[in-house]
Amino acid sequence: MNAMPPIPIARPWMGEAEAEAARRVLASGWTTQGPEVAAFEEEFAAFTGAPYACAVSSCTAALHLALLGVGVRAGDEVVTVSHSFIATANAIRYCGATPVFVDIDPATCNIDASLVEAAIGRKTRAILAVHQLGLPCDLAALSAIAARHALPLVEDAACAAGSEIEWRGSWQRIGRPHGVVACFSFHPRKLLSTGDGGMLTTADGGLDRQFRRLRQHGMSASDLARHRSTTVLVESYTALGFNYRLTDIQAAIGREQLKRLPEAVARRRALARTYAALLAEVPGLVLPDEPPGTKSNFQSYRVRLPEGCGQRAVMQRMLDAGVSTKTGVMCAHREPVYAGERWACAPDRNACGCGAGGCRRLARSEAAQDGCLLLPLFHEMTEDDQQRVTDALRAACALEAAPA
Ligand SMILES: Cc1ncc(COP(=O)(O)O)c(C=O)c1O
Structure with a gap:
């Protein structure tokens, strides 16, 4: 406990x-x-x-x-x-x-x-x-x-x-x-x-x-x-x-x-910089990138887990350490309510026959949902909170990436 x-x-x-x-x-x-x-x-x-x-x-x-x-x-x-x-x-x-x-x-x-x-x-x-x-x-x-x-x-x-x-x-x-x-x-x-x-x-x-x-x-x-x-x-x-x-x-x-919004945005950006510094050395972890000409408000802080790290297992280990996380952003086409004919994937309009997920044309979307993690991020987060989150993530990645 x-x-x-x-x-x-x-x-x-x-x-x-x-x-x-x-x-x-x-x-x-x-x-x-x-x-x-x-x-x-x-x-x-x-x-x-x-x-x-x-x-x-x-x-x-x-x-x-x-x-x-x-x-x-x-x-x-x-x-x-x-x-x-x-x-x-x-x-x-x-x-x-x-x-x-x-x-x-x-x-x-x-x-x-x-x-x-x-x-x-x-x-x-x-x-x-x-x-x-x-x-x-x-x-x-x-x-x-x-x-x-x-x-x-x-x-x-x-x-x-x-x-x-x-x-x-x-x-x-x-x-x-x-x-x-x-x-x-x-x-x-x-x-x-x-x-x-x-x-x-x-x-x-x-x-x-x-x-x-x-x-x-x-x-x-x-x-x-x-x-x-x-x-x-x-x-x-x-x-x-x-x-x-x-x-x-x-x-x-x-x-x-x-x-409050300008201050809220500035705070999120500062928290994101702290996360980036604390997580820089985690092997294989991919941190969020802002392409030139864009500035995010960091509504969320998303990381991509190292290759081979099971997302659910990492999330469970972090939850056991008292840290809530979320999976990467969902994909609508994988939800039951989108089963059937109510969507199409480009450019061949469902030519891959992928009604129930496993869509070849949306493979990167599915990989982002399954391989990313959203970390806690809110205005009143403390340095200790961020340290705990990153310690928990580092430990979970090390254990999950280790050969059985
Ligand atoms: C990208 C995106 N679009 C639409 C919505 C829906 O917003 P609302 O809950 O205000 O209807 C959300 C909510 O999180 C969202 O993230």
């Missing part, structure tokens, strides 16, 4: 300011999609440099609205990765469309842009690119491909609040956006959390208006507009919408979290 307190994989960084913000909203009498949401949107737009930001209930909701917004409909295809949280692929299926999965670049675990062009076919309606674990994907290459094929590029930036890329000579935050729309998550494992929540950023005012209508049942006028109107304003329902509202309680918390 380990006498030390267990080290969790993540822990939100919240305090009295967030509690006070929530209290303020409860006392105000306006608890959903009101003035706090409007203020949060304005502040998030200013943070990312986006002309428009629209708050919703989750990143999944944001992805759904983004794909509908760029015109994805039943029978279409969307090129994306399987190696992502399942919400990425699910959002495509919500539109009645089919995800066409391409493999990842093993160095970054982001979409391999060199495979995208071959995945584009007659039915392709959009490219959905993920900034996995906060590391920006190759937006320059992807936006060039999208432009060549007149396709919209949607960014799944669920994990990437505060991440940066070098874009035409200057550093910019993810979400400006660099595609047509970027979608963020405020789930507790993200650097900015509202409990649950999401945001769409875009430079297209028409799309922003559409997102606002669809997030609230397709209603023609927002509650805020009706509240502020000095003449009677009766709404109509102009499209089949959803209830994807963010509450004012969440938005007020989000505004406080946004103030």
